[in-house]
Amino acid sequence: MPQFLLELFSEEIPARMQDGAARDLERLAREGLARADLAFETLKTFAGSRRLTLVVDGLATVQADRVDERKGPRIGAPEAALAGFLRSAGVAREALTQRDGVYWAVTHRAGEPVAEILAALTESIVARFPWPKSMTWGSGALRWVRPLQSILCVFDRLIIPVIVPGVPVGDLSEGHRFMGSRRPFKARDFDQYSQALAANFVILDVAERKRLILDGANALCAGRGLELVEDAGLLDEVAGMVEWPTPILGDMDPRFLELPPEVIRTSMRTHQRYFAVRNAGGGLAPHFLCVANIQTADGGALIAAGNARVLSARLDDARFFWEEDSKLPLEARLEKLKGVTFHAELGSMYQRVERIEALARVIAPSVGAHPDLAARAARLAKADLGTGMVGEFPELQGVMGGYYAAAQTEPVAVFEAVRDHYKPQGPGDFVPAAPVSIALALADKFDSLAGFFSIGQAPTGSGDPFALRRAALGVIRIIMENGLRLSIDDLIGQTAFASASGVMTELSAFFVNRLKVLLRDKGKRHELVDAVFALGDDDLVRVVARIDALTAFLATEDGANLLAGYKRASNILAAEAKKGALPVGESSRTAAPPEESALFEALASARPSIDTALAAEDFAGAMIALAGLRATVDAFFEKVLVNADDPEVRANRLRLLAWVRSEMGKVADFALVSG
Amino acid sequence: MTAFSPLSFQDIILALHRFWSAQGCVILQPYDVEVGAGTLHPGTVLRALGPKPWRAAYVQPSRRPSDGRYGENPNRLRHFHQYQVILKPNPPDMQALYLASLAAVGIDPTLHDIRFVEDDWENPTVGAWGLGWEVWCDGMEVSQYTYFQQVGGLDVSPVSGELTYGLERLALYVQGVDNVYDLAFNHPQSPDFKTYGDVFLENERQFSTFELEIADVAVLKRQFEDMERAVPAILGQTGRQGQALVLPAYDHVLKASHLFNLMDARGAIAVAERQSYIGRIRDLCKACARAWVVLEEAAG
Numbered sequence: 014m015p016q017f018l019l020e021l022f023s024e025e026i027p028a029r030m031q032d033g034a035a036r037d038l039e040r041l042a043r044e045g046l047a048r049a050d051l052a053f054e055t056l057k058t059f060a061g062s063r064r065l066t067l068v069v070d071g072l073a074t075v076q077a078d079r080v081d082e083r084k085g086p087r088i089g090a091p092e093a094a095l096a097g098f099l100r101s102a103g104v105a106r107e108a109l110t111q112r113d114g115v116y117w118a119v120t121h122r123a124g125e126p127v128a129e130i131l132a133a134l135t136e137s138i139v140a141r142f143p144w145p146k147s148m149t150w151g152s153g154a155l156r157w158v159r160p161l162q163s164i165l166c167v168f169d170r171l172i173i174p175v176i177v178p179g180v181p182v183g184d185l186s187e188g189h190r191f192m193g194s195r196r197p198f199k200a201r202d203f204d205q206y207s208q209a210l211a212a213n214f215v216i217l218d219v220a221e222r223k224r225l226i227l228d229g230a231n232a233l234c235a236g237r238g239l240e241l242v243e244d245a246g247l248l249d250e251v252a253g254m255v256e257w258p259t260p261i262l263g264d265m266d267p268r269f270l271e272l273p274p275e276v277i278r279t280s281m282r283t284h285q286r287y288f289a290v291r292n293a294g295g296g297l298a299p300h301f302l303c304v305a306n307i308q309t310a311d312g313g314a315l316i317a318a319g320n321a322r323v324l325s326a327r328l329d330d331a332r333f334f335w336e337e338d339s340k341l342p343l344e345a346r347l348e349k350l351k352g353v354t355f356h357a358e359l360g361s362m363y364q365r366v367e368r369i370e371a372l373a374r375v376i377a378p379s380v381g382a383h384p385d386l387a388a389r390a391a392r393l394a395k396a397d398l399g400t401g402m403v404g405e406f407p408e409l410q411g412v413m414g415g416y417y418a419a420a421q422t423e424p425v426a427v428f429e430a431v432r433d434h435y436k437p438q439g440p441g442d443f444v445p446a447a448p449v450s451i452a453l454a455l456a457d458k459f460d461s462l463a464g465f466f467s468i469g470q471a472p473t474g475s476g477d478p479f480a481l482r483r484a485a486l487g488v489i490r491i492i493m494e495n496g497l498r499l500s501i502d503d504l505i506g507q508t509a510f511a512s513a514s515g516v517m518t519e520l521s522a523f524f525v526n527r528l529k530v531l532l533r534d535k536g537k538r539h540e541l542v543d544a545v546f547a548l549g550d551d552d553l554v555r556v557v558a559r560i561d562a563l564t565a566f567l568a569t570e571d572g573a574n575l576l577a578g579y580k581r582a583s584n585i586l587a588a589e590a591k592k593g594a595l596p597v598g599e600s601s602r603t604a605a606p607p608e609e610s611a612l613f614e615a616l617a618s619a620r621p622s623i624d625t626a627l628a629a630e631d632f633a634g635a636m637i638a639l640a641g642l643r644a645t646v647d648a649f650f651e652k653v654l655v656n657a658d659d660p661e662v663r664a665n666r667l668r669l670l671a672w673v674r675s676e677m678g679k680v681a682d683f684a685l686v687s688g
Numbered sequence: 689m690t691a692f693s694p695l696s697f698q699d700i701i702l703a704l705h706r707f708w709s710a711q712g713c714v715i716l717q718p719y720d721v722e723v724g725a726g727t728l729h730p731g732t733v734l735r736a737l738g739p740k741p742w743r744a745a746y747v748q749p750s751r752r753p754s755d756g757r758y759g760e761n762p763n764r765l766r767h768f769h770q771y772q773v774i775l776k777p778n779p780p781d782m783q784a785l786y787l788a789s790l791a792a793v794g795i796d797p798t799l800h801d802i803r804f805v806e807d808d809w810e811n812p813t814v815g816a817w818g819l820g821w822e823v824w825c826d827g828m829e830v831s832q833y834t835y836f837q838q839v840g841g842l843d844v845s846p847v848s849g850e851l852t853y854g855l856e857r858l859a860l861y862v863q864g865v866d867n868v869y870d871l872a873f874n875h876p877q878s879p880d881f882k883t884y885g886d887v888f889l890e891n892e893r894q895f896s897t898f899e900l901e902i903a904d905v906a907v908l909k910r911q912f913e914d915m916e917r918a919v920p921a922i923l924g925q926t927g928r929q930g931q932a933l934v935l936p937a938y939d940h941v942l943k944a945s946h947l948f949n950l951m952d953a954r955g956a957i958a959v960a961e962r963q964s965y966i967g968r969i970r971d972l973c974k975a976c977a978r979a980w981v982v983l984e985e986a987a988g
Contacts, residue, residue, distance in 0.1 A: 024783055024804070025803075025804035025805075025806070025821060027806035028806065029806070062804075146808070146819065148818070148819040148835055148837055148847075149837070149845070149847055150777075150778055150835050150847050150849075151777045151778055151779075151780065151846060151847060152777045152845070152846040152847075158819075159819065159820075159835075160778075160780070160835070162780070190787075190797070190802075191797045191798050191802070192798075254803060254805065255803075285827050287827075303827060305801040306801055306802075306803055307798070307800075307801050307802075309798065309799050309800075310798070310799065311799065315799050315800060315826065316800060316801045316826045318826075319800065319801075319825065319826025319827060319828060319861070320801075320826050320827040322828075322866065323826065323827040323828045324827070325866070326762075326763050326866075329762070329763065330761075330763065330764075333761065352958040353958075354958075
């Protein structure tokens with residue numbers, strides 16, 4: 014069956030855009046083939062540093078004939094309407110058919126040659142490819158991610174005449190820049206194409222490139238008793254930067270191991286795209302692993318030496334910062350923060366430090382931290398922003414502050430808090446557990462949350478430029494994972510922005526929403542989360558315990574039946590409320606019927622059990638007490654007519670139902686739970 | 689000089705001159721106003737604008753006062769040299785030309801690992817940006833390669849390809865030296881051999897002290913404001929042939945930019961003020977760019 018092969022050969026495509034480009038190419042091709050009603054067997058795309066490739070197998074050579082039916086006016090419609098339809102459909106009146114009382118214009122179109130359809134498809138893909146960033150070059154107007162050099166476009170082993178201004182189209186491509194023939198080769202199908210690429214040192218498939226990198230790197234490391242520090246993000250990037258991946262193990266001057274390992278790894282990764290290497294003991298080894306794009310006659314010796322020199326220069330720079338930074342105590346950097354704007358409306362970074370210091374001091378006792386230590390840690394927390402190292406590696410903020418604080422012999426609790434106060438930064442990140450760290454991490458996050466809310470910068474659906482969602486989720490995780498008993502509203506109230514309009518209510522609601530999202534992501538039922546939040550509690554640990562107990566309860570037969578009873582009671586109360594005000598006050602004990610008196614007794618005995626259990630936050634116990642009501646509630650509905658003729662009797666029964674509702678309402682708002 | 693001995697600093701420059709001259713470039717001299725980057729030479733910033741073809745190559749000493757290290761850091765200089773090439777419109781084989789220029793200074797691409805690594809270049813002070821790469825040789829960034837898309841806030845057409853070689857870095861690589869001051873400036877067998885340190889170390893020492901500690905901030909600020917007023921005033925005048933005086937006005941933009949860099953090195957620019965200063969310089973540059981395009985289009 015005929016095959017379509019398209020290669021868009023360009024100058025180097027940024028690694029981070031390649032995966033998306035392969036997906037976009039696939040999507041555009043599938044859409045175009047579907048629009049033309051062209052069936053195929055398989056469709057694959059590939060992306061690499063210099064080429065995007067599409068191969069479609071199992072196409073026909075001629076499109077099937079197509080019949081288009083267009084619905085016209087009903088039979089007997091005004092003449093003008095019919096004439097208009099004939100004009101727009103481009104058919105003669107005699108050609109119309111009639112069906113179901115309506116005119117139809119039926120046109121038969123002969124199938125087009127598939128090559129022509131593919132030519133148009135290729136031109137449209139090139140013209141509207143959705144690169145995240147594109148450019149023009151030379152004197153042309155064509156846009157591509159970098160200059161598009163040539164297009165290989167063949168169908169059924171023939172060149173398709175595609176016209177892209179300024180770009181040669183044919184059956185030619187090129188292999189590796191510096192290895193192989195270094196001359197264009199011809200390919201009329203995918204087999205020829207992939208063989209020529211392999212012969213000219215190009216690995217087309219990114220999965221294969223990654224496998225070669227990992228296998229090669231692991232083998233090199235194992236050969237010297239070392240271990241690669243795997244890094245999936247770096248592997249993705251590196252695999253997009255090479256056509257012929259060639260891992261090379263290089264040596265690093267061991268004296269650099271005196272630097273903090275985070276500095277070494279960051280320098281390797283962000284500046285040089287090297288993998289770090291561990292020794293058997295788990296510590297960083299004085300080596301690096303780089304992935305070259307070429308196999309050289311000297312086995313990569315020059316490349317290894319060159320890279321080692323570059324790394325040394327980088328680490329020399331890092332050591333310069335490390336030594337310079339260590340000359341001044343951290344406090345001395347605070348002065349510099351006076352000139353650093355945190356946000357135009359929220360003052361300088363120094364003012365932020367002062368706010369966090371005050372807040373950390375207030376929060377400290379409630380999380381078991383010493384207020385002086387929390388305040389000290391807060392004072393030093395942002396000082397590393399004034400250091401040379403953080404200027405060079407902004408991602409090391411906090412980490413460096415921790416090292417510098419430790420070096421100036423701050424207490425362990427203080428330097429750990431400085432180090433960890435930005436955490437957790439993502440779902441998989443570490444959550445601080447030491448009391449002083451917790452106090453500082455919370456103070457840092459609440460200051461920015463309340464601050465940005467106070468100036469109307471709450472996140473919107475489309476944007477969260479100050480990462481406030483992440484901050485709120487961080488707070489929630491710190492509280493939950495440490496089992497902290499804190500009121501979110503109290504914490505907001507302790508910030509410097511508590512009195513700004515809207516902060517208390519909006520930020521509080523924001524937290525509720527974040528927690529709801531988090532719990533739903535964890536598989537909790539939406540309505541149970543809502544039913545518990547409806548109680549207005551802002552103690553997250555309690556809220557979650559209640560949700561868990563409620564979830565377990567409703568999964569039991571008692572729970573499900575009691576929920577049905579609750580619904581029934583609510584419906585009756587709602588219906589009666591429409592007729593007039595519901596009776597107020599407590600219901601009274603009655604002798605008969607027995608189901609009514611039994612419900613009264615059951616409620617009277619359940620009430621103290623529920624209250625005691627709730628007071629002790631024994632939600633499972635409260636649910637057991639509720640479960641005890643189930644049989645009597647069921648029996649009541651079975652035997653007793655609420656809407657009795659005697660108004661006194663009716664009122665008492667309505668009071669009983671209201672009581673059922675209010676006892677259950679202490680546990681959750683069951684009205685929000687569907688049966 | 690044997691065939692395999694590495695090129696001296698000045699031989700690298702001469703080799704690049706020969707190479708790019710053969711590609712039809714005019715070989716310009718460094719611009720004689722202090723600049724922070726070779727791009728700022730009017731031979732690039734202004735010539736990249738408008739419809740006329742242009743090919744030029746030149747060395748541009750570049751000053752970054754805040755990188756001053758008193759001559760004590762083997763890799764960082766406050767005054768260094770960029771080799772600048774502009775090809776307008778960029779030829780389709782510009783990458784191949786660039787690689788051939790590396791071979792001309794002694795970097796064999798079959799022995800080294802040469803890579804084009806994404807780097808979107810922008811220079812906010814002149815309202816310019818482009819797409820391209822850092823070029824790595826064995827992990828060392830030896831050049832910046834950019835296809836200009838905007839200059840002075842204006843879209844460019846045709847597009848210029850710009851190459852910036854960091855000459856000191858390139859020489860460190862070519863000569864296999866770790867300390868910039870140890871580079872052979874001329875050939876080691878020449879009758880009067882000089883290292884890079886012999887030529888420039890004292891400059892780094894004196895100027896680092898001056899720029900980081902001595903320069904009078906109040907004076908710099910006043911001069912900056914003078915330049916800021918001068919640019920629109922000069923652009924408002926016309927020359928004998930009736931043209932706007934873009935070139936003299938642009939010189940004053942360059943001076944404003946250097947004065948800003950000096951104030952920055954003295955720590956006199958608060959972080960909050962930075963953007964506004966850069967914006968002020970950009971506005972001056974945009975005014976020059978607009979006036980230049982008017983002239984070029986009228987002439988074309």
